[in-house]
Amino acid sequence: MIPLLIILLLAALLLLLIRRGLLEVDLSLPWFLALLILAAASLNRQFVEGIAAFFGILYAPIAIILIVVFILLGLIATLALAVSRLRQRQVALTRHLAQHDLRRVENRPAPDESGKNTI
Amino acid sequence: MAVDADRGEQGHDVLVFVPSLNDVDRLGEISQAVAAALPLARLLVVDDGSTVPIDRRILGVDDLLVRLPTNMGLGVATHVAIDHALAYGYQIMVRIDADGQHPMDAILELLEPLRADREDVVSGERLNPGAGNGGLMAGLVKGYFTLVSRLLTAGRSPADVNTGFMAMNRTAMSILNGTNLYRFPEPQIFLTLGRAGLRLAAHPIHQQPRRHGKTTLGWFQAMRLLYRFNVIALNETLGRRRRP
Numbered sequence: 001m002i003p004l005l006i007i008l009l010l011a012a013l014l015l016l017l018i019r020r021g022l023l024e025v026d027l028s029l030p031w032f033l034a035l036l037i038l039a040a041a042s043l044n045r046q047f048v049e050g051i052a053a054f055f056g057i058l059y060a061p062i063a064i065i066l067i068v069v070f071i072l073l074g075l076i077a078t079l080a081l082a083v084s085r086l087r088q089r090q091v092a093l094t095r096h097l098a099q100h101d102l103r104r105v106e107n108r109p110a111p112d113e114s115g116k117n118t119i
Numbered sequence: 120m121a122v123d124a125d126r127g128e129q130g131h132d133v134l135v136f137v138p139s140l141n142d143v144d145r146l147g148e149i150s151q152a153v154a155a156a157l158p159l160a161r162l163l164v165v166d167d168g169s170t171v172p173i174d175r176r177i178l179g180v181d182d183l184l185v186r187l188p189t190n191m192g193l194g195v196a197t198h199v200a201i202d203h204a205l206a207y208g209y210q211i212m213v214r215i216d217a218d219g220q221h222p223m224d225a226i227l228e229l230l231e232p233l234r235a236d237r238e239d240v241v242s243g244e245r246l247n248p249g250a251g252n253g254g255l256m257a258g259l260v261k262g263y264f265t266l267v268s269r270l271l272t273a274g275r276s277p278a279d280v281n282t283g284f285m286a287m288n289r290t291a292m293s294i295l296n297g298t299n300l301y302r303f304p305e306p307q308i309f310l311t312l313g314r315a316g317l318r319l320a321a322h323p324i325h326q327q328p329r330r331h332g333k334t335t336l337g338w339f340q341a342m343r344l345l346y347r348f349n350v351i352a353l354n355e356t357l358g359r360r361r362r363p
Contacts, residue, residue: 091195091299098165098185098199099206105183106207 003042011035030078034071041067133160133230134209136200137217138193140167145219147177152223153215154179157230160213163203165196194300197308201292213286221284225324229286232320239291240312242277243284244321256341263345264306267352272313277321280309284324291317303344307351314355 014031017023023031040047041064052063135153139146146164153162162182166173168190175184185199197214204212211233215221225243232238261281268276283305287295294315300307313319 088299091191091198094187094191094195095198095202098187099202101185102163102183102199102203105185 004039007035007039007042027078027082030075034075037067037071131159131161132208132210133157133213134200134204134207134211135160135162135213135215135226136197136204137162137164137215138167138196138200139164139169139173139217140190141169141171142217143169143171143173143177146173146217149215149217149219149223150177150179150182153226154181156223156226161209163200164217165199167191167193167196192302194302194304194307197295197300197304201296205289205292205296209289211286211288212292214283216283220327222324222327225284225322226286228322229284233286233288236288237318238320239317240285240287240309241320241322242279242282242286242309243324244277244279245282245284245326246323256338260341260344264348267348268306268310268313271310271352271356272319275317275319276309276313277319279321280306287312301347301351303347306348310352310355 011032014023014028014035018025018028041051045060048063048067049060051067052058052060055063055066057063057066135157137146137149150162153160162179164173164178164182164184166184166186168187172186173184178184183203187196187199200212200214203209211230213226213229215223215226221243229241229243232241265276265278265280268280269278285305285308291312294312294317295308298307298311309319
C-alpha cells in the first residue's frame with residue numbers, strides 16, 4: 001500500500017511540474033515510464049523475481065537496485081540527448097541571427113537572394 | 120553559380136575573418152594593416168560574446184562587426200564567417216587571430232597559391248610555435264593532433280594543424296559548411312579538408328610574441344580536447360568521405 005501511495009505522489013508531482021510549465025511534456029515521458037516500472041516492481045513480486053532470474057541474481061530484491069540503475073541511466077541518456085539538441089538549435093539560431101545582423105551592415109541582399117546576376 | 124556584379128566592381132573577393140573574445144587591444148592595428156595590405160579585402164570581426172562588447176569605432180568604416188549574444192566558441196564563430204563568405208560570394212576567406220600574433224605581410228603569400236588555383240587551403244606554419252604558447256601539456260596535445268591528422272590524411276595535412284592563420288577557397292568553405300565545427304576547430308578543419316582530398320599547403324611564418332598572457336592547458340582541459348579530437352577523427356575515418 002505504501003509503495004503505491006509513494007508512486008501516486010510522485011506521479012502527482014510530475015503532473016504538477018508539467019502543469020506549471022516547469023517540465024516539458026516530451027521530457028516527462030521517460031519519468032512517467034520510470035514511475036510505471038517502479039510501480040510494477042513495487043506491486044508485483046513476480047516481476048522482480050522474473051528480472052532476478054533473467055540476470056541470475058540469487059537474492060531477488062537486489063534486482064530492484066539493478067532496475068533503478070538502468071532507469072537512472074536511461075534518464076541521464078535522455079537528458080544528454082535533449083541538451084545536445086538544444087545546443088544544436090542554439091548554434092543554428094546564433095548563425096541565423098549573425099547573418100541577419102551582417103545583412104543589415106552589408107546594406108544589400110546576398111546575391112542569391114536578390115535574384116540578379118545569377119548564372 | 121551566383122555572380123555578384125557589384126563585387127566585381129568593388130573587388131571585395133577576400134573576407135578576412137578575425138574571431139575575438141575579450142581581445143581588442145590590437146584590433147585597430149589589424150584593421151589598418153589589413154586595409155593597407157589588402158585594399159580589396161573586407162574585414163569581418165566576430166565578437167564571440169566578449170565581456171565588454173567591441174567598440175565599433177576602433178574598426179574601419181568598411182569593416183564588418185557581428186557580436187554573438189554569448190560565448191559560442193571558435194567553431195560557431197568560424198561558421199558565422201563561412202556563412203557570410205558563401206552568401207556574399209567571397210572567393211577566399213582568411214582567418215587571423217585578434218592577438219596580432221600573425222604577421223600581416225604573410226597574408227599575401229597565403230593568397231597567391233589560392234588565386235592561382237594551385238591550392239585549396241594555405242596555412243601559416245609557425246616556425247616558432249613556442250612564442251606565446253606555454254606549457255608542456257599544450258605541446259604534447261598539439262603534437263598528438265598533428266601526428267593523427269597527418270596519419271589520417273596520408274600526409275596531406277600541414278605539419279602545424281593548430282595554427283589559426285589560414286586561407287581557404289570556396290570549395291573548402293563549402294565542405295566545412297556541411298560539418299559541425301567545435302571549440303578549437305583548427306585540427307578538425309585540417310583533418311576534415313585533408314580527408315576530403317583538398318589541396319592543403321603550408322607557408323612558413325614567424326609568429327609575433329603575445330603582448331600579454333599565454334596559452335595554458337590544464338589536465339582536465341587537455342583530456343577534453345583529446346577526447347573531442349579522437350571522436351572527430353574516428354567519425355571522419357568511419358564516415359563517408361566528403362567530396363568537394
